[in-house]
Amino acid sequence: xxxxxxxxxxxxxxxxxxxxxxxxxxxxxxxxxxxxxxxxxxxxxxxxxxxxxxxxxxxxxxxxxxxxxxxxxxxxxxxxxxxxxxxxxxxxxxxxxxxxxxxxxxxxxxxxxxxxxxxxxxxxxxxxxxxxxxxxxxxxxxxxxxxxxxxxxxxxxxxxxxxxxxxxxxxxxxxxxxxxxxxxxxxxxxxxxxxxxxxxxxxxxxxxxxxxxxxxxxxxxxxxxxxxxxxxxxxxxxxxxxxxxxxxxxxxxxxxxxxxxxxxxxxxxxxxxxxxxxxxxxxxxxxxxxxxxxxxxxxxxxxxxxxxxxxxxxxxxxxxxxxxxxxxxxxxxxxxxxxxxxxxxxxxxxxxxxxxxxxxxxxxxxxxxxxxxxxxxxxxxxxxxxxxxxxxxxxxxxxxxxxxxxxxxxxxxxxxxxxxxxxxxxxxxxxxxxxxxxxxxxxxxxxxxxxxxxxxxxxxxxxxxx
Numbered sequence: 001x002x003x004x005x006x007x008x009x010x011x012x013x014x015x016x017x018x019x020x021x022x023x024x025x026x027x028x029x030x031x032x033x034x035x036x037x038x039x040x041x042x043x044x045x046x047x048x049x050x051x052x053x054x055x056x057x058x059x060x061x062x063x064x065x066x067x068x069x070x071x072x073x074x075x076x077x078x079x080x081x082x083x084x085x086x087x088x089x090x091x092x093x094x095x096x097x098x099x100x101x102x103x104x105x106x107x108x109x110x111x112x113x114x115x116x117x118x119x120x121x122x123x124x125x126x127x128x129x130x131x132x133x134x135x136x137x138x139x140x141x142x143x144x145x146x147x148x149x150x151x152x153x154x155x156x157x158x159x160x161x162x163x164x165x166x167x168x169x170x171x172x173x174x175x176x177x178x179x180x181x182x183x184x185x186x187x188x189x190x191x192x193x194x195x196x197x198x199x200x201x202x203x204x205x206x207x208x209x210x211x212x213x214x215x216x217x218x219x220x221x222x223x224x225x226x227x228x229x230x231x232x233x234x235x236x237x238x239x240x241x242x243x244x245x246x247x248x249x250x251x252x253x254x255x256x257x258x259x260x261x262x263x264x265x266x267x268x269x270x271x272x273x274x275x276x277x278x279x280x281x282x283x284x285x286x287x288x289x290x291x292x293x294x295x296x297x298x299x300x301x302x303x304x305x306x307x308x309x310x311x312x313x314x315x316x317x318x319x320x321x322x323x324x325x326x327x328x329x330x331x332x333x334x335x336x337x338x339x340x341x342x343x344x345x346x347x348x349x350x351x352x353x354x355x356x357x358x359x360x361x362x363x364x365x366x367x368x369x370x371x372x373x374x375x376x377x378x379x380x381x382x383x384x385x386x387x388x389x390x391x392x393x394x395x396x397x398x399x400x401x402x403x404x405x406x407x408x409x410x411x412x413x414x415x416x417x418x419x420x421x422x423x424x425x426x427x428x429x430x431x432x433x434x435x436x437x438x439x440x441x442x443x444x445x446x447x448x449x450x451x452x453x454x455x456x457x458x459x460x461x462x463x464x465x466x
Contacts, residue, residue, distance in 0.1 A: 089339070092398055096406040100435060104401045107437075129154040135167050136445075139459035140372055141208065141381030145169035149463065159184060161196070165463075174203045181233075188237065194244075197233040202226075206259060208382045209266060209364065212274050214415045214426045216384060218454055222266035223259035224278065226365055228252065232286070242295045250286040252315075256365060277363030282323060288313035296335060301397075301405070301438055303344050306334040315366075325362050326355040342405060346395040350374070353388040353419070362387065368415060370428065376411045377459060378430035378452030386415035390422065397436075405436045407448070428453065 181196030
């Protein structure tokens with residue numbers, strides 16, 4: 001990397017941070033000078049969750065006094081009804097109960113002894129605006145990982161939203177993220193204008209690359225090392241109820257190095273034409289526009305509503321223009337409440353396409369991915385890569401115990417180079433099931449088993465859900 005390029009990047013980065021700092025201070029002054037009665041939608045959701053958390057703990061305590069050990073009563077049995085159809089629909093519930101009953105007994109014990117409330121008192125403040133939560137991860141390509149996160153939903157008593165988290169894996173892959181924002185910095189025609197500043201750093205020791213396209217072989221892959229950093233933010237305006245439009249600007253820096261696998265370096269396994277950006281440092285300005293509509297009933301465990309997002313990003317390199325590209329993304333999620341509470345069907349699709357002009361080339365590590373994170377849950381990280389990807393997910397959630405849900409899922413998707421290559425052929429599939437611990441609806445623990453054409457993957461994840 002040339003010294004001139006590095007110096008230019010540092011100057012631009014400093015100006016960027018200074019600009020955002022000045023705007024943030026001005027917005028804070030404007031918000032404090034005008035007392036706004038209307039709460040932000042995020043603050044309202046947090047308040048409702050706190051109320052629901054307290055009600056759930058209280059209802060559980062009362063149900064134990066009434067002799068309902070599990071806190072999960074069967075109304076049909078109480079009334080003496082016999083409905084074969086309903087019992088068949090509940091078959092997954094009873095099967096999963098038979099497997100998870102030790103966990104249920106342990107959870108019941110914790111609630112009865114007040115341990116859950118004691119834990120909440122330790123990890124949160126009195127106003128329940130500050131939370132400390134664990135992060136655990138397994139099955140996502142980096143070995144076992146653990147870390148910690150913090151979240152404040154009303155910093156300084158002015159509805160500033162702050163979050164920070166850190167995750168490290170046994171192979172020393174690391175992720176760090178910090179963000180600070182205000183969803184209601186000021187109002188235009190009674191509609192909130194918000195913003196968020198954020199930065200994150202990702203270090204990956206052994207990132208996998210299997211080649212280009214949906215026909216890449218699992219037996220022909222190698223590794224590379226990558227460090228990535230991003231800093232920037234967005235400003236958004238809620239045009240209509242639950243519809244937010246925002247413009248964003250991020251400065252990104254990447255650095256990659258070749259690694260060996262089975263004694264062969266990645267640049268000896270794949271041709272240079274596929275390894276654009278390897279052993280190099282690259283910088284990008286990510287300038288984009290995004291529209292998000294979110295009317296889900298709950299952020300942690302929604303039963304109805306949906307999430308829709310469409311975005312455009314222009315990735316412009318300040319040190320070189322040969323790797324510039326555009327990115328388009330469409331994500332649609334719909335929750336459908338079925339015949340009873342906590343029986344939910346989730347339908348999701350996500351499309352990404354990266355467009356280049358002239359002789360520009362996209363760095364190979366920035367190609368669209370179809371893998372366990374898409375999710376295509378039985379496939380390794382970075383398993384399929386190309387300029388575009390399409391993925392479809394179906395999930396069915398059902399109640400097991402008062403704080404445990406079961407889930408069955410089906411994933412399918414494929415990558416493509418151009419839209420003309422896209423067809424119903426060569427779609428990869430995976431399916432499986434698992435359980436989700438809902439606890440107090442702030443923290444989720446998920447354990448899933450996925451099977452596809454390349455084997456079985458055991459997934460475990462624990463983190464906050466705000």
